[in-house]
Amino acid sequence: MRARALCWRWSPSVYLAAFHSYRQYLAPGERGTIMVIACDRRQARTIFRYIVGLLTKVPMLARMVERETAEAFDLTNGVSIEVAVASFRSVRGYTIVAALLDELAFWRTDESANPDNEIIAAIRPAMATMPNAMLLCASSPYAQRGALFDAFKRYFGKADSSVLVWRAPTRTMNPTVLQSVVDAAMEADPASASAEYMAEFRTDVETFVSRDVVEAAVIADRFELPPAERVRYFGFVDPSGGSSDSMTLAVAYMQGNHVIVDCIRGRRAPFSPDDVVEEFAGTLKAYCSRIHGDRFAAEWPRERFRVHGIEYRVSDKPKSDLYRDLLPLLNSNRVELLDHRRLVAQLCGLERRTARGGRDSIDHVPGGHDDVANAAAGAIVTAACLAAQAADEVKFVMPFIASRGDVYRLSGGLTPRPSWLRG
Numbered sequence: 001m002r003a004r005a006l007c008w009r010w011s012p013s014v015y016l017a018a019f020h021s022y023r024q025y026l027a028p029g030e031r032g033t034i035m036v037i038a039c040d041r042r043q044a045r046t047i048f049r050y051i052v053g054l055l056t057k058v059p060m061l062a063r064m065v066e067r068e069t070a071e072a073f074d075l076t077n078g079v080s081i082e083v084a085v086a087s088f089r090s091v092r093g094y095t096i097v098a099a100l101l102d103e104l105a106f107w108r109t110d111e112s113a114n115p116d117n118e119i120i121a122a123i124r125p126a127m128a129t130m131p132n133a134m135l136l137c138a139s140s141p142y143a144q145r146g147a148l149f150d151a152f153k154r155y156f157g158k159a160d161s162s163v164l165v166w167r168a169p170t171r172t173m174n175p176t177v178l179q180s181v182v183d184a185a186m187e188a189d190p191a192s193a194s195a196e197y198m199a200e201f202r203t204d205v206e207t208f209v210s211r212d213v214v215e216a217a218v219i220a221d222r223f224e225l226p227p228a229e230r231v232r233y234f235g236f237v238d239p240s241g242g243s244s245d246s247m248t249l250a251v252a253y254m255q256g257n258h259v260i261v262d263c264i265r266g267r268r269a270p271f272s273p274d275d276v277v278e279e280f281a282g283t284l285k286a287y288c289s290r291i292h293g294d295r296f297a298a299e300w301p302r303e304r305f306r307v308h309g310i311e312y313r314v315s316d317k318p319k320s321d322l323y324r325d326l327l328p329l330l331n332s333n334r335v336e337l338l339d340h341r342r343l344v345a346q347l348c349g350l351e352r353r354t355a356r357g358g359r360d361s362i363d364h365v366p367g368g369h370d371d372v373a374n375a376a377a378g379a380i381v382t383a384a385c386l387a388a389q390a391a392d393e394v395k396f397v398m399p400f401i402a403s404r405g406d407v408y409r410l411s412g413g414l415t416p417r418p419s420w421l422r423g
Contacts, residue, residue, distance in 0.1 A: 012136060014054045016098045017079045018061055025130055026078055032097040032130065034081045037119065039103050039367060041085055044071070047102060048083045055081075086115055088122040096126040098134040105142035105149075108349050108368040114211070116147040141167075141195050142366075143205040143351065152201070170197040208323065208350035208362050213330050217337045218344060225262040227286045233262065234386060235284050235291035236315070236378030238371045239301045242273045246371040249280045250379035251287045254387035259329060259380045260336045263287065264343060266372055274304060281308035292382050294319070294374075315378060319370075322377045323350060323362040325385070335380055346373035 013034045022032040036051070038044040048071065055061050055073055067074040072082040079097065084090040086107045091099070101107075107116045120135070127133035139148055156165040170177050177197075185193035194200040227233070233253045240247040248266040252259050265283055267276045284291060290311040293301055305312040317325070329335050337343060346369060352362050364370040 011050075011054060013081055013098070013100050014051060014061065016134065017073075017075055017081050018064055018077070020079075020097075021077065022097050022130065023078055026095065030078075030095055031074070032079045033094045034079065035091060035094065035096050035099045035123070036081065036083045037086055037091070037099065037101050038083065039086055039106055043102065044083045044085055051081060051083070086119060088112065088115065088118040091119060091122050091126060094126050095129060096123060096133060097130050098136065099123050099127070101135070101137040102139070104137045104139040104147060106139070106365065106367055107146075108365045109345065112345055114146075114348070120147055141199055141201040143207075144201045144203070145207060149201060167199045169199050204354045206352050207348075208352045209327060209330055209347060211348045214337070214344055214347045216333065217330055217335045218339055219336050220339055222336075222339050224264075224338065225260070227262070232387070233287040234379055234383040235288055236375050236382055237280060237291055237293040237301070237305075237312070238375040238378070239293055239296040240269065240273070240371070241297065242269055242271045242276070244269050246369070247271070247273070247276050247280075248371045248375040249283065249291075250372075250375040251284070252376075252379040252383045254383050258334050258336060259383050261338050261376055261379065264338055264340055264372060264376065266342070266375075273300075277301070277304040278308055281305060281310045284310050292378060294378075315382070317378075317381065319374055319377075320360070320362045322374070322381050324360075325381045326377045329380060329384060334384075337376070340372070343372045343376055346370050347376075 013036050017034045026032055036044075036047055038047055051073065052068075055065055064075045064077065065073055066076045071084070072080055074080045082094075086109060101116075101119075104116055107119070109115045112118050123135065127135070137148065137151070141148065141152075143149070151163060152165055152167070155161040155163040156167065171179065171182065182193070182197045185197060191202055191204045195202045231253050233251050235249065235251045238246075238248045246266050246268045248264070250261060250265075251263040252261045254260075263283065265280060267279070289309065290313065291305065292313050292315045295314055302312040302314075315322070326335075346364065349365055349368050350362055350370060350373065351365055352360055354360055364373075
């Protein structure tokens with residue numbers, strides 16, 4: 001079912017490359033490129049296999065193949081077909097005669113919080129010298145934002161528009177999909193199935209925090225702050241087993257009414273978890289000897305950090321709660337973030353979804369990442385909460401101390417030590 005849909009979707013790339021002539025618009029030595037852009041490399045390889053099938057199994061087309069590489073075909077008529085991943089850098093330097101964008105509604109990267117519009121903006125200059133260059137986008141709808149939704153709002157159903165927007169449910173496009181499959185999906189999760197099978201944009205997904213709010217919190221050209229004396233730091237780690245997800249660390253502290261992020265560390269998979277724990281522990285010792293983190297892998301993170309002299313405490317807040325507590329701090333301009341590209345992109349890419357039971361969840365977009373955002377949110381919220389708790393204890397204990405003279409014994413006696421004086 002999916003195979004037939006993909007084959008139909010991307011056969012235009014072969015048609016435009018093989019049966020259209022662009023030589024009159026190309027300078028000597030210049031090649032026109034049909035660019036097929038996918039969400040990630042795995043999806044790009046899937047699309048490329050269909051292109052390989054068309055260009056190698058049809059004799060007339062096979063005779064046009066001049067050169068084949070892992071991600072491209074050069075044809076004898078001066079046109080190349082290339083498959084790339086969604087990055088505004090990957091489309092520059094080409095003369096693009098057509099660009100085919102796959103699953104545009106789901107494009108999210110760690111490079112940018114707004115990759116769909118940035119990539120399209122990078123494609124248009126590459127098409128400028130080619131009359132009648134075509135931009136073709138195919139995607140299941142998702143949230144009501146981004147380039148796909150903007151095009152739908154502006155052009156759908158308008159007869160005089162220069163842009164054609166075609167919307168159709170799955171069974172209209174591919175009748176081999178069984179109605180029972182659609183019905184089962186609709187019963188299990190109507191919001192998700194309406195987008196996947198009925199071509200309806202979702203109404204239960206919204207952006208968690210605006211890009212303007214996040215960028216207002218970023219201190220330009222501040223990439224890290226050194227540890228300072230008489231400052232209580234709070235660390236938070238987002239652990240990983242090292243095979244697929246990144247492992248990240250963030251350190252923050254309270255200064256007055258503001259939370260300041262001092263340090264962010266991350267290691268992308270694959271890596272040795274023990275090596276990263278040792279590296280992070282070395283960084284942490286300059287700031288603090290205690291960190292918080294999630295319940296990943298039960299005792300493993302606690303035991304490994306303990307070996308290197310760092311106490312690992314499991315956070316009592318799940319990820320959604322950390323993000324929920326972070327939002328008012330960001331909106332009230334009480335956070336100073338580092339100038340960290342991945343952090344900004346991941347925070348801007350977070351989504352708030354309403355479950356069927358009415359409870360909100362906050363998480364990254366499908367296929368996205370939030371490892372840096374999770375570590376930073378954990379450090380910020382932990383710093384704000386524990387500093388507020390310490391301030392409350394000071395407010396309670398100091399009058400009690402003052403009423404009993406200048407001497408206060410921290411060990412023994414009837415009065416317990418407040419938690420802000422421990423450790």
